[in-house]
Amino acid sequence: MYIIKFLQSFGEYLLLMGRSFQKPERFKMFLRKYYQEVMALGVNSIGIVLLISLFIGAVICIQMKLNIQSAWMPTWVSGYTTREIMLLEFSSAIMCLILAGKVGSNIASELGTMRVTQQIDALEIMGVNSASYLILPKITALVSIIPVLVTFSVAAGIAGAYCTAYFADIITPSDLTLGLQHQFTQWFFWMGVIKSLFFAFIIASVSSYYGYTVRGGSIEVGKASTNAVVSSSVLILFSDIFLTKMLS
Amino acid sequence: MITVDKLYKSFDDRQVLSDINTEFHNGKTNLIIGQSGSGKTVLMNCLVGLHEPSQGHILYDGRDLTAMSKRERTLLRREIGMLFQSSALFDSMTVLDNVMFPLDMFSTKSYKERRERALHCLDRVNLGGAESKYPNELSGGMQKRAAIARAIAMEPRYLFCDEPNSGLDPKTSLVIDKLISDITHENNITTVVNTHDMNSVIGIGENILFIDKGHKAWQGSNKEVLTADNKRLNDFIFASDFSKQLRQDIIANMAG
Structure with a gap:
């Protein structure tokens, strides 16, 4: 029974994506909507990304210094591990899990409310491909803005680590700098960016599916919002394993 | 037809x-x-x-x-133009943008002409002056009128x-x-x-x-509905005692 339900939902999701990835009726309208979504989904998320990354970067550095580092290890280990954790996992996978909560629920509730208040029906009656008009700009906006968010996250995480060096005397700034520069592999940064592109697609498309297919009223919109966050998060975690294996 | x-x-x-x-x-x-x-x-x-x-x-x-x-x-x-029960105006747009939406999407007219058409439709439904408001700032009746303006914008x-x-x-x-x-x-x-x-x-x-x-x-x-002898129709339209009495009076007047 669950398998049939899953296959049915997956089929509906694919059909919706098929309708979404169609040429926009008016490219000018698409660009206007794309710009709005970049602002709503991306630019409005910069604050939370910077805040969380700053604190997590600082906490990772403190944890590494106080609990992992020993006399047998070089003094730059804390800086090195902070950089690797931020680059490889936090700024891509964990940041996208956080964004799945913020952006995913936003997308699902917005589309769900549009569905129950007949705004999507109004688009259809006008002869507009509502899926393409509403969903395509969200997916393209989030996929194109996510590398910027990842970059900001890495930078904020490292800034957080420097805060522990300058303001808390946990590690000396020179040891931290040495660790951050030690055996830097540029590919690790690109790996994080590539993974985040997949995660951004998952967040935007899965949340849009749950929001767009809402039937009922406000309770169903709330459920769709929760389902969007849960499903996006689970899919991000699963795909993270495969992407990490493939890209490493 | x-x-x-x-x-x-x-x-x-x-x-x-x-x-x-x-x-x-x-x-x-x-x-x-x-x-x-x-x-x-x-x-x-x-x-x-x-x-x-x-x-x-x-x-x-x-x-x-x-x-x-x-x-x-x-x-x-x-x-086709459609007026929905809930008006279905786009929350994120002003009244003018709502009315201009179908024109922006499908019309080949210039921006000035589209804007003029939208303002004309708003004037037609007596909503001149409300173009910069958002749907949630309008009363139920005004929302309906804005939705009518949007429905007729493309001259359906x-x-x-x-x-x-x-x-x-x-x-x-x-x-x-x-x-x-x-x-x-x-x-x-x-x-x-x-x-x-x-x-x-x-x-x-x-x-x-x-x-x-x-x-x-x-x-x-509507002229025939008063004198129709369909029981279900009469039970539906003239449901209250008052309206039943009113119908009988109208029929009596017509006969008289």
Whole structure:
């Protein structure tokens, strides 16, 4: 029974994506909507990304210094591990899990409310491909803005680590700098960016599916919002394993 | 003119519409009336293509909606304006942007011309001056009028109104009814109104279709409805003792 339900939902999701990835009726309208979504989904998320990354970067550095580092290890280990954790996992996978909560629920509730208040029906009656008009700009906006968010996250995480060096005397700034520069592999940064592109697609498309297919009223919109966050998060975690294996 | 030919609609095992045959005339306000759950909303959804009929045909001036390709259906929909029960204005846009939306999407006119057309439509529904407001800043009646302005922006050949008076006070309902009727006659369009408002039935019902339990139970004009001898229709329209007495008085006056 669950398998049939899953296959049915997956089929509906694919059909919706098929309708979404169609040429926009008016490219000018698409660009206007794309710009709005970049602002709503991306630019409005910069604050939370910077805040969380700053604190997590600082906490990772403190944890590494106080609990992992020993006399047998070089003094730059804390800086090195902070950089690797931020680059490889936090700024891509964990940041996208956080964004799945913020952006995913936003997308699902917005589309769900549009569905129950007949705004999507109004688009259809006008002869507009509502899926393409509403969903395509969200997916393209989030996929194109996510590398910027990842970059900001890495930078904020490292800034957080420097805060522990300058303001808390946990590690000396020179040891931290040495660790951050030690055996830097540029590919690790690109790996994080590539993974985040997949995660951004998952967040935007899965949340849009749950929001767009809402039937009922406000309770169903709330459920769709929760389902969007849960499903996006689970899919991000699963795909993270495969992407990490493939890209490493 | 819209012709409905032997229309059936069922959801799973539940038959909602059975053997509906009717015509909605050009230049007239055509009303679909019936109790809640009688199937009138399903009929309207079938007419505009939001539901697929189980059997039967819907002809828009001879063009069969049920046999149309996706592309043909999209083109037909650009000739349709619809006023939804909930108004369905886009929350994120101002009133002017809402009215301009179909023009921005499909019209090849310049921005200035599109804006002028939208302002003209807003003036037509007496909403001049409200163009920069958002839908949540408007009253229910103003939202309905803004939705009418959006529906007529593309100069549609067919106008559908789903319970346009729901949630409105009687006076505002009369304003909306008059607006719909006037726009229908001015532009000579085929208007179909789904309602259970009796003031609308008497006031603007030039062609009334009464649906009862998914079947066509009666059809006629607002003049004929007063004297119709269909018991179910009379029980529905003249439900209260007061209205029953009123009907008898009117018939007695007509006879006298």
